[in-house]
Amino acid sequence: MSRNEVGRALRPDGATLHVTGRSRFVGDLPLPARALVAWPVQSPHARAKVGAIDASAARALPGVAMVLTGADVPGQNDTGPVRHDEPLFPVEVRHHGQAVAWVLADDAPTARRAASLVGVAWEPCAPMLDLDAAIAAGSFHTEPQWISRGDVEGVLAGAAPDRELVVVEGAFRTGAQDHFALETHASLAVPESDGRLVIHSSTQHPAETQSVVARVLGIDLNQVVVQCSRMGGGFGGKESQANAWAAVAALGAALTGRATFVRLDRDRHMGMTGKRHPFLARYRAAIGRDGKVRALDLELYSDGGWSLDLSDAVMGRAMLHADNAYRIPSMRVRGQVVRTDRTSQTAFRGFGGPQGMAVAEEVIDRLARAAGLDPHEVRSRNLYAAAGEAGTTHYGQEVGDDRLRTIWESLERSSSFATRRAEARAWNATAEASRRRRRRGIAMTPVKFGISFTTTFLNQAGALVNVLVDGSVQVHHGGTEMGQGLQAKLSQVAADCLGVPVRSIRMMPTRTDVVPNASATAASSGTDLNGGAIRDACATLRDRLAPVAASLLSGTGTVVDPAEVTFAAGEAFAASRPGATVAFAEVARAAHRERIGLSATGFYRTPGIWFDRGAGRGRPFAYFACGAAVTEVEVDGFTGEMTVLRVDILHDAGASINPLVDVGQVEGGFVQGMGWVSSEEVVWGSDGRILTHAPSTYKIPAATDVPAAWHVALLPRAAQAGVIAGSKAVGEPPLMLALSVREAIREAVAAFAPAGTSPSRVDLRLPATGEAILDAIDATRAAGEGG
Amino acid sequence: MPRMIVNARINGEEHELFTDPHRTLLEALRDTIGLTGTKEGCGTGDCGACTVLLDGSPVNACLVLAPEVEGKEVITIEGIATDNTLHPVQEAFVNEGGLQCGICTPGMVLSAVALLDRNPTPTETEIRYAIAGNLCRCTGYDKIVRAIEVAAEASR
Numbered sequence: 048m049s050r051n052e053v054g055r056a057l058r059p060d061g062a063t064l065h066v067t068g069r070s071r072f073v074g075d076l077p078l079p080a081r082a083l084v085a086w087p088v089q090s091p092h093a094r095a096k097v098g099a100i101d102a103s104a105a106r107a108l109p110g111v112a113m114v115l116t117g118a119d120v121p122g123q124n125d126t127g128p129v130r131h132d133e134p135l136f137p138v139e140v141r142h143h144g145q146a147v148a149w150v151l152a153d154d155a156p157t158a159r160r161a162a163s164l165v166g167v168a169w170e171p172c173a174p175m176l177d178l179d180a181a182i183a184a185g186s187f188h189t190e191p192q193w194i195s196r197g198d199v200e201g202v203l204a205g206a207a208p209d210r211e212l213v214v215v216e217g218a219f220r221t222g223a224q225d226h227f228a229l230e231t232h233a234s235l236a237v238p239e240s241d242g243r244l245v246i247h248s249s250t251q252h253p254a255e256t257q258s259v260v261a262r263v264l265g266i267d268l269n270q271v272v273v274q275c276s277r278m279g280g281g282f283g284g285k286e287s288q289a290n291a292w293a294a295v296a297a298l299g300a301a302l303t304g305r306a307t308f309v310r311l312d313r314d315r316h317m318g319m320t321g322k323r324h325p326f327l328a329r330y331r332a333a334i335g336r337d338g339k340v341r342a343l344d345l346e347l348y349s350d351g352g353w354s355l356d357l358s359d360a361v362m363g364r365a366m367l368h369a370d371n372a373y374r375i376p377s378m379r380v381r382g383q384v385v386r387t388d389r390t391s392q393t394a395f396r397g398f399g400g401p402q403g404m405a406v407a408e409e410v411i412d413r414l415a416r417a418a419g420l421d422p423h424e425v426r427s428r429n430l431y432a433a434a435g436e437a438g439t440t441h442y443g444q445e446v447g448d449d450r451l452r453t454i455w456e457s458l459e460r461s462s463s464f465a466t467r468r469a470e471a472r473a474w475n476a477t478a479e480a481s482r483r484r485r486r487r488g489i490a491m492t493p494v495k496f497g498i499s500f501t502t503t504f505l506n507q508a509g510a511l512v513n514v515l516v517d518g519s520v521q522v523h524h525g526g527t528e529m530g531q532g533l534q535a536k537l538s539q540v541a542a543d544c545l546g547v548p549v550r551s552i553r554m555m556p557t558r559t560d561v562v563p564n565a566s567a568t569a570a571s572s573g574t575d576l577n578g579g580a581i582r583d584a585c586a587t588l589r590d591r592l593a594p595v596a597a598s599l600l601s602g603t604g605t606v607v608d609p610a611e612v613t614f615a616a617g618e619a620f621a622a623s624r625p626g627a628t629v630a631f632a633e634v635a636r637a638a639h640r641e642r643i644g645l646s647a648t649g650f651y652r653t654p655g656i657w658f659d660r661g662a663g664r665g666r667p668f669a670y671f672a673c674g675a676a677v678t679e680v681e682v683d684g685f686t687g688e689m690t691v692l693r694v695d696i697l698h699d700a701g702a703s704i705n706p707l708v709d710v711g712q713v714e715g716g717f718v719q720g721m722g723w724v725s726s727e728e729v730v731w732g733s734d735g736r737i738l739t740h741a742p743s744t745y746k747i748p749a750a751t752d753v754p755a756a757w758h759v760a761l762l763p764r765a766a767q768a769g770v771i772a773g774s775k776a777v778g779e780p781p782l783m784l785a786l787s788v789r790e791a792i793r794e795a796v797a798a799f800a801p802a803g804t805s806p807s808r809v810d811l812r813l814p815a816t817g818e819a820i821l822d823a824i825d826a827t828r829a830a831g832e833g834g
Numbered sequence: 835m836p837r838m839i840v841n842a843r844i845n846g847e848e849h850e851l852f853t854d855p856h857r858t859l860l861e862a863l864r865d866t867i868g869l870t871g872t873k874e875g876c877g878t879g880d881c882g883a884c885t886v887l888l889d890g891s892p893v894n895a896c897l898v899l900a901p902e903v904e905g906k907e908v909i910t911i912e913g914i915a916t917d918n919t920l921h922p923v924q925e926a927f928v929n930e931g932g933l934q935c936g937i938c939t940p941g942m943v944l945s946a947v948a949l950l951d952r953n954p955t956p957t958e959t960e961i962r963y964a965i966a967g968n969l970c971r972c973t974g975y976d977k978i979v980r981a982i983e984v985a986a987e988a989s990r
């Protein structure tokens with residue numbers, strides 16, 4: 048494969064359409080004639096039996112075509128992606144705002160008004176809204192999963208706190224996070240005259256949307272086509288949770304014969320769809336006086352909400368990342384998904400990884416401070432080695448290289464970490480005397496994130512590449528574009544695999560009838576998997592075209608061997624005929640005349656990965672994506688306000704296919720993670736209603752919240768063997784770089800301790816909102832005074 | 835409710851909007867005249883995805899009632915490029931990678947255009963404040979800020 052296009056900072060696919068307002072998202076599609084718009088009838092209770100539904104007043108409203116209820120479902124009344132535990136029309140509602148019926152009307156205002164006229168005989172009962180209460184009551188979605196290595200009990204029981212080992216124990220919680228994709232869920236179902244349904248859906252997983260629709264309608268998969276041209280952000284929120292809305296649209300279209308459009312407005316989107324799972328971690332851990340972590344015993348509970356959704360896999364990934372980048376010789380992790388009467392929490396960039404890694408950083412900080420050690424030093428001392436004992440994770444996979452250490456040391460230097468930390472400390476030391484309310488903190492944290500779906504069979508992808516007789520190319524694959532730059536990167540891959548310029552490549556909308564049975568675009572795997580499939584298809588085409596090119600290149604006296612034909616930059620040439628070239632278009636035309644197929648499918652499956660869930664052992668990941676970040680913050684001791692002053696990042700994207708896209712992923716992921724650990728707080732009321740229902744009450748970072756001083760670099764000379772073009776997945780890993788924001792805040796909070804003292808623990812909630820920061824400062828001051 | 839006619843100049847063309855008096859400018863633009871470049875991110879004035887220029891000033895079209903634009907000039911994202919030439923702000927967003935999914939982009943571009951019309955030499959802080967009401971969930975904003983700086987350079 049040549050490297051003419053790969054490695055270039057190619058602009059995102061469709062950029063010109065976006066800046067001119069011509070790009071169409073599902074909600075922008077022109078509605079077909081007589082299209083209906085759907086609006087939900089929602090529960091005002093977090094838990095209630097659904098009695099009689101009286102839709103007569105709604106049906107009587109002019110413009111109302113139909114009120115959909117459970118009685119209208121021809122197939123299965125269920126949209127659950129893994130377990131079938133998600134009734135589309137429930138007989139018992141399990142979260143506030145859950146839909147029990149849908150009104151179909153000529154326009155949205157009519158549908159909405161009609162929905163308010165639907166009478167439901169609710170029989171409310173007491174909801175389960177508290178994670179701890181649910182655990183105590185034994186309300187679980189799953190049996191516990193375990194991963195265990197070494198004699199955790201032995202180490203912890205033998206520990207004598209005042210001698211060699213320091214032991215800590217505690218509980219730690221991480222908060223929910225709303226995806227807040229600017230595009231809310233939308234689906235448009237269009238009935239075709241032959242009975243097929245074509246559904247335009249903002250879904251990260253068209254094949255699953257297709258199968259859920261078929262399940263609800265009780266028809267074969269071949270009757271349903273799902274198309275996703277682009278999404279206005281996904282972040283995991285559209286991985287499984289786009290399905291129900293598509294099913295409603297499909298049901299409306301199937302029953303009325305009219306196109307049906309569903310779009311959740313912001314309130315409904317935030318009130319009806321799942322978030323990043325809140326986690327509770329209970330831990331016991333031990334560290335030696337030498338700064339080496341000896342043991343960690345961890346219980347993880349996630350709040351899965353009302354249905355299982357993808358929670359089991361999310362918990363699995365959290366457990367696989369509870370070491371972050373640290374070697375912990377004796378480690379036991381138990382994980383279980385709790386059932387509560389809230390929205391069904393779901394995939395969100397990192398997929399449990401952030402929660403697991405936040406716990407690891409929490410434990411490291413607790414251990415370090417309890418032992419009177421420098422947390423930065425403890426982080427550094429416990430980083431994984433490349434191989435052997437010291438480079439093997441708690442589930443038995445070797446890390447494989449020493450990039451963690453390389454990144455760590457090189458970022459320490461490039462960010463002037465030691466100097467700046469000394470400066471921050473000096474600044475803090477004079478704060479009291481200079482009557483400054485603010486303190487500074489700087490911290491560095493590593494990221495090691497496993498790449499591959501942990502459910503091994505999902506690591507497969509298909510592609511279809513069509514060469515047209517003019518030499519232009521259409522590329523189809525199963526991945527979806529949600530802003531992550533997949534189409535740009537894959538167009539570069541296709542261009543170099545075929546040896547044509549990228550302008551000859553047209554990336555096609557994702558459709559289930561072109562590339563079937565595709566996995567979700569998730570787990571950061573879009574480029575690795577679909578790129579592999581495209582490369583396979585292109586190789587087939589090149590093998591077919593090489594003999595054609597060879598005969599075109601052969602001249603009098605020279606016969607060109609197909610094996611020596613090279614395709615590059617839109618031309619074919621051969622070493623034995625220096626100077627002679629033939630245009631790719633000409634080769635395509637000649638091949639067509641010779642009746643050679645110009646269309647090929649490709650397939651890819653990630654080799655060498657496996658995981659034994661029962662044993663908690665395996666090699667679940669193709670490789671690890673690594674990085675580290677240094678963040679410096681300032682915290683106001685009077686208001687709790689936090690300002691990020693500067694961020695330095697060194698991230699491993701392998702041999703980047705597109706540095707513009709990859710750096711964009713790093714920056715965007717970091718800021719999203721920063722929101723999770725600082726300003727984004729999802730709050731449910733005591734009745735189970737979501738109080739943070741819109742941007743008015745839910746605070747994602749704005750342009751004025753992000754650091755002005757950004758130093759983002761990709762690790763140089765980082766080609767990754769065995770991955771498409773030597774690149775590495777980059778979608779999720781950078782989110783967890785933002786754990787450095789939290790640790791920097793903790794450093795700043797610690798600086799509020801009375802002069803000359805250093806606190807033996809600094810508790811800080813996640814998210815560290817202004818309120819949480821003030822509480823942490825108060826506790827730190829009080830502990831200092833008390834001690 | 836009786837419908838009414840609202841006369842406004844939209845992207846340089848006179849329009850007669852036949853609308854319910856309680857409809858928003860956002861709905862009128864998207865549903866009545868099919869200008870779907872103006873996006874709805876929240877519908878409550880908190881995200882900036884629906885930003886348009888009303889007599890040259892950026893407003894949230896979801897907070898403006900359609901009848902309020904009577905006799906006024908509205909510029910949407912579709913009206914920024916001239917004769918197939920991108921506006922310098924549009925050009926810079928494309929070249930600097932100031933977008934990912936692109937759904938916040940129309941609003942961002944219009945806020946930036948309004949800023950540069952008022953203040954052709956903004957500081958970085960002024961740029962950040964000018965787009966503080968435009969949420970972006972994808973980019974982390976840095977490349978957007980750079981794009982606006984580049985556009986300011988180019989327009990000089």
Ligand code: FES
Nearest residue numbers: 876877879882896
């Ligand atoms: S849609 Fe108008 S500000 Fe969000």
Ligand code: FES
Nearest residue numbers: 934938970971972
């Ligand atoms: S580019 Fe996706 S919201 Fe800004």
